[in-house]
Amino acid sequence: MDSPAIPKLRVLMVEDEEDTASLLTFLLGRANYQVIHAKDGRQAQELAGTIAPPDIVLLDVMLPFFSGLQVLTYLRALEGWGKVPIIMLTADGSEHDIKRALENGANDYMVKPFNPRELTSRLKRFVDQAA
Amino acid sequence: MLALDQSNLTLRIGSIAVISIYSAVCLLLLGILLLRFIRHHKDRRRRVVTETWRPLLAQCVIEVPDTLPPLTDRDRLVLLYLWNHCYESIRGEARANLKELARRTGTDQLAKQLLHARRLRRRLLAVVTLGHLQERSVWNDLAAMLQADNAFVSLVAAKALLHIDAKAAIPLLIPVISRRNDWSPLKVVAMFEPAGADIAAEAIANAACEAAPEIGARLIRHLAATQSQHGLPPLRALLQKGLPSDDVLAACLFLFGECSDPRDVATIRAHLSHPTWFVRLQAVSALGKVGVEEDESRLLALLEDEHWWVCYRAAEALSNLPWMTTERLTTLCNGIATVEGQAHLLPFMAQSNVERRRQVPAIPPQARTA
Numbered sequence: 001m002d003s004p005a006i007p008k009l010r011v012l013m014v015e016d017e018e019d020t021a022s023l024l025t026f027l028l029g030r031a032n033y034q035v036i037h038a039k040d041g042r043q044a045q046e047l048a049g050t051i052a053p054p055d056i057v058l059l060d061v062m063l064p065f066f067s068g069l070q071v072l073t074y075l076r077a078l079e080g081w082g083k084v085p086i087i088m089l090t091a092d093g094s095e096h097d098i099k100r101a102l103e104n105g106a107n108d109y110m111v112k113p114f115n116p117r118e119l120t121s122r123l124k125r126f127v128d129q130a131a
Numbered sequence: 132m133l134a135l136d137q138s139n140l141t142l143r144i145g146s147i148a149v150i151s152i153y154s155a156v157c158l159l160l161l162g163i164l165l166l167r168f169i170r171h172h173k174d175r176r177r178r179v180v181t182e183t184w185r186p187l188l189a190q191c192v193i194e195v196p197d198t199l200p201p202l203t204d205r206d207r208l209v210l211l212y213l214w215n216h217c218y219e220s221i222r223g224e225a226r227a228n229l230k231e232l233a234r235r236t237g238t239d240q241l242a243k244q245l246l247h248a249r250r251l252r253r254r255l256l257a258v259v260t261l262g263h264l265q266e267r268s269v270w271n272d273l274a275a276m277l278q279a280d281n282a283f284v285s286l287v288a289a290k291a292l293l294h295i296d297a298k299a300a301i302p303l304l305i306p307v308i309s310r311r312n313d314w315s316p317l318k319v320v321a322m323f324e325p326a327g328a329d330i331a332a333e334a335i336a337n338a339a340c341e342a343a344p345e346i347g348a349r350l351i352r353h354l355a356a357t358q359s360q361h362g363l364p365p366l367r368a369l370l371q372k373g374l375p376s377d378d379v380l381a382a383c384l385f386l387f388g389e390c391s392d393p394r395d396v397a398t399i400r401a402h403l404s405h406p407t408w409f410v411r412l413q414a415v416s417a418l419g420k421v422g423v424e425e426d427e428s429r430l431l432a433l434l435e436d437e438h439w440w441v442c443y444r445a446a447e448a449l450s451n452l453p454w455m456t457t458e459r460l461t462t463l464c465n466g467i468a469t470v471e472g473q474a475h476l477l478p479f480m481a482q483s484n485v486e487r488r489r490q491v492p493a494i495p496p497q498a499r500t501a
Binding site: 018019020022023025026027030112113114115116117118 | 185186188189190192193213216217219220221222223224225
């Protein structure tokens with residue numbers, strides 16, 4: 001008899017660059033995550049209002065329409081999203097953004113370019129902590 | 132009879148002209164349609180290659196598959212863009228897989244061919260790719276590109292050389308940095324980032340020492356961005372060796388202040404009485420960052436400087452000293468003999484008062500009403 005399949009963890013990935021999004025989707029899919037992809041800040045806000053809080057959020061800082069920091073504030077204000085771990089994806093050297101993101105309720109940040117192994121292990125750590 | 136012949140001729144010329152115009156318009160329309168068709172075909176081909184290779188590239192980050200789809204030369208060009216984007220998105224051991232993929236698909240060979248392409252865009256793509264691939268066989272070509280008229284080409288070539296072998300590239304780059312005034316110092320600092328902050332700082336400082344004063348001064352100011360102290364020894368040596376230009380001297384003092392190394396305090400103090408006002412200004416600002424208690428009197432004396440900006444920076448430096456309090460600032464202000472000297476300190480005293488008030492916790496509304 002087959003062992004029951006491990007339920008997939010849900011991750012909301014907010015990333016506008018198609019190449020990076022494709023790479024992240026592959027890496028996260030391989031690490032047994034179900035990826036919900038929002039292509040910009042506006043879509044992220046619309047999606048967040050319609051779905052149940054995911055297990056983790058991966059949020060790019062530089063986004064069209066609304067910045068990652070604005071989306072972060074919006075998500076944190078939503079009911080049930082207060083304790084969802086949010087990891088920010090930021091370009092190298094934007095220390096100001098990192099500081100602001102952590103002050104506004106982000107749990108951690110990853111600098112682009114990122115190490116694929118580090119990304120998945122960090123996500124796992126936060127999901128395990130939340131569980 | 133003659134009139135009839137003439138009207139026939141006019142009619143014939145007219146009809147030829149109309150036919151010619153119609154033909155030209157038709158040809159133009161055909162041309163446009165052909166161009167649109169070619170463009171559409173290229174876009175479709177690009178989309179197909181992107182859709183096929185984007186997931187494959189993601190997969191290659193973990194492991195390169197045994198079999199790969201066939202590629203035409205045009206497809207390889209699209210793949211080059213995708214490959215570079217993927218390469219620049221990741222760090223660590225995954226990059227080795229992408230290099231293997233490039234060699235297996237022959238994109239490295241294509242990049243070598245494109246290095247001498249007529250189109251600038253393709254040439255730049257080739258330089259970036261060969262840098263990422265650390266392709267030593269093109270070292271001389273890239274070194275020659277450092278002299279390119281186009282600043283962007285030369286900067287990208289410099290970056291590629293640093294990717295290939297940072298230690299060997301730096302001696303090549305130092306004289307170029309000193310010479311090229313079309314290279315933005317910020318770009319130069321960013322260019323050295325992959326080589327590491329310490330290597331970057333040392334290389335930039337050496338280049339600054341050799342460069343013309345206006346370029347050297349710009350480079351030194353941007354050294355602070357590397358957040359490394361490795362750039363300081365060549366600059367200290369430069370100051371000890373002789374008389375650098377005022378611009379370079381001011382830039383060095385600015386950097387000494389930013390790095391706040393106590394070893395430079397004596398040099399900073401020595402320039403508080405420099406004849407050039409902007410050198411004194413940088414010395415005053417730097418002393419505000421590295422000064423000790425005995426420097427208070429030096430800064431107070433500069434509140435009487437003949438140049439307004441020096442006085443302003445002296446007041447600012449005094450108020451920023453780590454041990455300075457509002458009370459101490461008030462005492463110092465009362466001790467100043469001239470009204471002008473006191474006037475420079477007053478805005479900073481007011482500011483420190485406001486900041487102190489901000490630090491006092493706000494009274495809760497109920498307590499206020501009570």
